[in-house]
Amino acid sequence: MVHFVGAGPGAVDLITVRGMRLLSQADVIIYAGSLVNPQLLSYAKKGCEIHNSAAMTLEETFAVMQEAEREGKTTVRLHTGDPSLYGAIREQIELLEEAGISSDVTPGVSSFCAAASALQAEYTLPGISQSVIITRLAGRTPVPEREKIESLSAHGATMVIFLSAGMLPELRRRLLEGGCREDTPAAIVYKASWPEEQVVRGRVGDLPEMARRHGIERTALILVGEFLDGKRERSKLYDPAFGHGYREAKQ
Template structure:
């Protein structure tokens, strides 16, 4: 048996992956990030499963629970919000498990940035607009390298999704305005994919004030960039004048047809 780090998705219980749901149903022990993971997901767990909320536990206590279960031949489902590769603090758990010789596997999930894009009905990467997405956070108790400051990143004017910064939006928007400008379009998505999801639209000049009026101080993502205007060029992938390995452009297809028929 082993520990399974499972990306539980952004909130909607149906946005957990098929594999993640299967492993959650099979696990004898479930450890979930109670401050962020939707407790509705626990409905997939076995009635007799031992369930622990990790929000009140230390790393050492979490690893002890994992080790005890695996040594007994039990499967452990470790639920993290969104996708495990982003702001999930799994690396320190992985290193602790490896030090104790405990096997593990990582099961990716749907990130909240994907759910936020779906909520605002936009695509981060628009032809002729932006082909880069920046996922970042503002420095707080967890520092951020100086080269990755919001002011430094803003000069790229790429599509951007800001995590873990809803409590300091005023400062964050001022720093982002360095490169984007105050009139850059912005959207704040609160609890993306949850029943209480809320979306605020504005610009870097006013989105923080809008959030304050709504009382939003956590569990929200800030989206910034021209992709929110939805004015990119048409994709070449489906353009009739563009050919690729699976389709000839229309004039080529017509000539090919004429050659074959002799018309």
């Protein structure tokens, strides 16, 4: 059996209880060493076989899983954040399915959730934004034409931009072309939930300088949107004049 496990955003205690249990039971752990906090490996049992996938190809990773299966061992494939976001798990699962090897997925806390916590922000604010766009800037790996930053930023929704901290001049240009203003609120969150976490607040027009000033080149999320200003309407959920199935409206 192969368990794909979300390691969470970085802090050791932000892995799920299920994820921690699977780590402690695994005979083999393959972890994404470039992003996963290595302290999570302290949950591994004595004698567990551990592989860092940062220098491994898909085929090499699959070979380790296949060998473990032949030996009747349980494998945990430990991915950063939540495996459903930029985790490249689907191609691994397809190889396992072709080989008749069972697998399952344990979700994790994504870094975009940890970034909001670091900012004490709410992505969806009444009257400001009710949609969150999670995306990245095209780099060595392209994005579909219809998902260019310019097109997405035109919606005015909250944006969480992964894998783009090293291309901020280009990101700024595309955000502005799409309709963002120079003074649209923006933030950079470096290594959300790690001990070395940094939070930098500013404006879209200043994004490259914000990163340069703090020495941030990678492992950071870029957040864009009016939600960062904190101005909002009051939520109807707890408004005394708003009734629903659990509470009558109070005049």
